Amino acid sequence: MxxxxxxxxxxxxxxxxxxxxQLLQHYLxxxxxxxRGWALAALTGDLALRRVTPSLLRALAAERxxxxxxxxxxxxxxxxxxxxxxxxxEGAEDDPSLSQAVAxxxxxxxxxxxxxxxxxxxRLGPSERxxxxxxxxxxxxxxxxxxxxxxxxxxxxxxxxxxxxxxxxGLTPPYAPLFGWLGGGARPESAALAPFRPxxxxxxxxxxxxxxxxxxxxxxxxxxxxxxxxAVAEGGMRRLYSRTGEDISHAFPDVMEAMDxxxxxxGELIVRREGEVAPFGELQKRLNRKxxxxxxxxxxxxxxxxxxxxxxxxxxxxxxxxxxxxxxLEAVDFGARxxxxxxxxxxxWEDLAALRAEPPAAVIxxxxxxxxxxxxxxxxxxxPWFKWKRDPMVVDAVLIYAxxxxxxxxxxxxxxxxxxWDGGELVPVGKAYFGFxxxxxxxxxRFVRQNTVERYGPVRALAPKLVVEVAFEGLNRSxxxxxxxxxxxxxxxxxxxxxxxAEADRLETLEAML
Amino acid sequence: xxADSILFPTEAGxxxxxGGFHIDPLRPVERALITHGHSDHARFGHGAVMxxxxxxxxxxxxxxxxxxxxxxxxxxxTRIGGVTVGFHxxxxxxxxxxxxxxAGGCRIVVSGDYARQPNPTCAPFQxxxxxxxxxxxxxxxxxxxFPEPSTQVAKxxxxxxxxxxxxxxxxxxxxxxxxxxxxxxREAGYDAPIAIHGALKALCDFYTSRGIxxxxxxxxxxxxxxxxxxxxPPSAFASPWVQRxxxxxxxxxxxxxAVRARARQRGVELPLVISDHVDWxxxxxxxxxxxxxxxxxxxxxxxxxMRWCELAQIPARPLRLVGYEDEAE
Numbered sequence: 017m018x019x020x021x022x023x024x025x026x027x028x029x030x031x032x033x034x035x036x037x038q039l040l041q042h043y044l045x046x047x048x049x050x051x052r053g054w055a056l057a058a059l060t061g062d063l064a065l066r067r068v069t070p071s072l073l074r075a076l077a078a079e080r081x082x083x084x085x086x087x088x089x090x091x092x093x094x095x096x097x098x099x100x101x102x103x104x105x106e107g108a109e110d111d112p113s114l115s116q117a118v119a120x121x122x123x124x125x126x127x128x129x130x131x132x133x134x135x136x137x138x139r140l141g142p143s144e145r146x147x148x149x150x151x152x153x154x155x156x157x158x159x160x161x162x163x164x165x166x167x168x169x170x171x172x173x174x175x176x177x178x179x180x181x182x183x184x185x186g187l188t189p190p191y192a193p194l195f196g197w198l199g200g201g202a203r204p205e206s207a208a209l210a211p212f213r214p215x216x217x218x219x220x221x222x223x224x225x226x227x228x229x230x231x232x233x234x235x236x237x238x239x240x241x242x243x244x245x246x247a248v249a250e251g252g253m254r255r256l257y258s259r260t261g262e263d264i265s266h267a268f269p270d271v272m273e274a275m276d277x278x279x280x281x282x283g284e285l286i287v288r289r290e291g292e293v294a295p296f297g298e299l300q301k302r303l304n305r306k307x308x309x310x311x312x313x314x315x316x317x318x319x320x321x322x323x324x325x326x327x328x329x330x331x332x333x334x335x336x337x338x339x340x341x342x343x344x345l346e347a348v349d350f351g352a353r354x355x356x357x358x359x360x361x362x363x364x365w366e367d368l369a370a371l372r373a374e375p376p377a378a379v380i381x382x383x384x385x386x387x388x389x390x391x392x393x394x395x396x397x398x399x400p401w402f403k404w405k406r407d408p409m410v411v412d413a414v415l416i417y418a419x420x421x422x423x424x425x426x427x428x429x430x431x432x433x434x435x436x437w438d439g440g441e442l443v444p445v446g447k448a449y450f451g452f453x454x455x456x457x458x459x460x461x462r463f464v465r466q467n468t469v470e471r472y473g474p475v476r477a478l479a480p481k482l483v484v485e486v487a488f489e490g491l492n493r494s495x496x497x498x499x500x501x502x503x504x505x506x507x508x509x510x511x512x513x514x515x516x517x518a519e520a521d522r523l524e525t526l527e528a529m530l
Numbered sequence: 531x532x533a534d535s536i537l538f539p540t541e542a543g544x545x546x547x548x549g550g551f552h553i554d555p556l557r558p559v560e561r562a563l564i565t566h567g568h569s570d571h572a573r574f575g576h577g578a579v580m581x582x583x584x585x586x587x588x589x590x591x592x593x594x595x596x597x598x599x600x601x602x603x604x605x606x607x608t609r610i611g612g613v614t615v616g617f618h619x620x621x622x623x624x625x626x627x628x629x630x631x632x633a634g635g636c637r638i639v640v641s642g643d644y645a646r647q648p649n650p651t652c653a654p655f656q657x658x659x660x661x662x663x664x665x666x667x668x669x670x671x672x673x674x675x676f677p678e679p680s681t682q683v684a685k686x687x688x689x690x691x692x693x694x695x696x697x698x699x700x701x702x703x704x705x706x707x708x709x710x711x712x713x714x715x716r717e718a719g720y721d722a723p724i725a726i727h728g729a730l731k732a733l734c735d736f737y738t739s740r741g742i743x744x745x746x747x748x749x750x751x752x753x754x755x756x757x758x759x760x761x762x763p764p765s766a767f768a769s770p771w772v773q774r775x776x777x778x779x780x781x782x783x784x785x786x787x788a789v790r791a792r793a794r795q796r797g798v799e800l801p802l803v804i805s806d807h808v809d810w811x812x813x814x815x816x817x818x819x820x821x822x823x824x825x826x827x828x829x830x831x832x833x834x835x836m837r838w839c840e841l842a843q844i845p846a847r848p849l850r851l852v853g854y855e856d857e858a859e
Contacts, residue, residue, distance in 0.1 A: 029798060088837065
């Protein structure tokens with residue numbers, strides 16, 4: 017476990033891709049089978065393990081550590097697995113292998129699991145405890161993509177990245193035949209059907225940037241507020257993947273049934289009723305479900321709105337220009353549940369700006385702009401595809417409460433409640449957790465520490481001094497909020513150190529935006 | 531005599547009316563007793579300062595000759611007004627002391643910042659029996675269990691071997707931490723010249739003059755720094771100085787690095803958990819060892835220490851002193 021834990025720690029802090037690749041390659045070269053195979057599977061998310069729940073971990077920790085100290089610790093660290101790894105009492109370390117840890121998480125029954133995990137934690141040092149708990153909760157988050165892993169593998173031996181990709185989806189951990197091949201042995205045979213292929217992503221843009229481009233070179237379409245998916249039907253197998261390659265087929269049997277084609281399509285997963293796309297919240301009800309009941313299938317019918325094809329009838333279209341792929345796409349009749357995202361008619365960027373300003377449906381998030389001649393390239397290349405999102409709404413609000421953040425922002429006051437004036441009183445209207453830079457976060461944290469007037473547990477009440485510009489995507493009436501309105505996706509877009517609190521906006525201003 | 535009439539917190543810091551002095555005052559006062567040279571404890575402009583020879587010299591190096599109206603060398607035991615004060619090694623940085631204040635049969639020990647791990651650059655913490663122990667709580671949560679410093683130096687050296695073409699820039703506070711890290715590297719057998727940022731030079735020279743062997747140090751001020759390892763104060767990483775290094779690995783030596791979110795927040799690629807403070811086992815171990823009848827908690831995570839004291843049935847109270855920078859580690 018020591019080597020794996022050291023690798024995870026190093027990867028977690030290494031931002032540069034090439035350095036990550038080097039670390040990964042050296043680990044895979046220096047680690048014997050089957051540990052390196054399990055490590056590879058864990059990093060690429062291909063390791064199916066029994067998922068350990070946070071409540072199980074909390075209960076384990078409570079047996080070893082005082083509950084109040086544990087709560088204070090968690091509040092500071094902001095990550096449950098890390099908190100437990102750090103506070104777990106030292107045992108007799110004997111460095112079990114990663115394979116042993118994987119075997120435990122694969123083969124232990126539910127009843128025996130808590131005891132087995134505790135016994136394993138007793139055998140590990142702090143860094144290994146964290147690695148084990150991250151493995152157990154399925155949450156490594158070290159920024160290694162499957163593609164990067166394949167690049168590291170390609171650097172180890174003769175086979176190239178495309179050669180490895182071709183057989184990748186048929187392989188299973190711990191990949192002994194793959195490592196055998198890299199070491200000079202025979203090439204493993206591919207067994208995968210309907211594999212996921214990496215998707216092409218867009219970069220944000222604005223009118224100024226677009227004006228430098230020739231509108232005639234680009235297509236534009238609406239940006240739908242759904243979930244980007246890859247729908248693959250090949251060789252009798254159908255799969256629906258999220259844009260990160262997660263298989264979400266099981267939650268959408270209605271869509272799967274409608275995927276009566278042979279190819280791989282790129283599009284938006286949406287809930288649609290009578291031709292109208294429902295708000296994102298409706299789609300959310302369909303996600304993360306193991307099974308979907310008849311009632312939900314009827315009340316929340318899902319469908320696809322396609323915008324691209326990767327493969328069609330056995331032909332790989334990815335190297336062809338978008339225009340050509342689009343022609344193939346538009347010639348297909350997909351039936352009722354699957355339609356095609358229409359192209360927008362525009363001659364100038366100002367035309368497009370006008371369309372974007374008044375979209376025909378509230379669920380439209382903006383427009384997508386794609387070069388007509390763009391090949392379908394994995395990843396987020398700069399340029400050929402842009403997203404031009406709707407302008408947010410803004411108000412100037414006063415910070416009134418702050419709380420320490422979790423995750424990356426833990427230890428800093430990063431969760432802010434802000435309010436607007438209603439008469440002579442500030443009424444809370446929302447909370448924001450981001451929008452500021454790390455440097456601004458440090459300044460905000462300092463402001464909070466110096467302007468706390470009262471504490472309620474972890475919450476600090478602040479002197480009403482600091483105005484922040486809050487940007488948000490939408491506004492709904494809400495009975496649950498004291499102000500009567502709820503913002504969608506609020507974030508701090510500017511800190512107005514210069515603006516006196518008395519000049520912040522009034523609640524009426526916000527109500528008028530409804 | 532009641533402890534809280536001997537010494538109590540005021541706006542300017544801990545005050546002893548019988549002796550007419552403050553300990554580590556936060557603003558200029560007539561008479562100050564200083565535990566150690568970190569700038570949040572040793573401030574400019576007091577009428578008179580009493581501290582160890584090393585601390586006085588460090589204050590002079592950092593603030594110039596006129597840092598105080600008068601200075602007085604601390605001795606083991608001195609009578610000031612109606613109280614007896616003593617200075618005892620704290621194991622934090624060179625010259626760092628705990629200060630004991632005794633009157634009417636009641637002894638209070640103000641530990642300032644302290645550490646229990648062996649540190650090659652300063653005298654070890656000396657436990658002083660007392661009625662009231664005033665402890666810091668910088669790392670006063672059970673999540674802070676610092677590893678052996680040698681493992682962290684090994685991590686740094688392994689990274690330098692993994693990335694031989696990348697300069698390794700390690701952030702370390704100018705007083706104490708920088709010299710501690712250098713001394714640990716020398717203990718580990720690293721004998722190549724280490725480049726130091728200009729802001730570290732005077733203090734490194736001072737440590738060397740006090741017999742602490744830091745090996746060959748070269749300036750990291752030239753346009754082209756040849757050494758693979760560079761030690762600099764953390765503030766330097768935000769300045770244009772850092773632009774002269776190509777693709778550096780940025781490290782940071784601090785107890786805060788034990789928590790990942792803190793390391794990430796600083797944009798650190800190589801977190802090194804090296805501290806000059808007590809971690810949780812050392813802090814609670816010290817309280818258990820001294821078994822004072824009361825614990826006062828100054829700055830940091832006082833809630834954690836308060837809870838431990840509650841479980842150990844040692845009366846404790848937070849002093850809520852503000853102004854000591856808990857980041858300055």
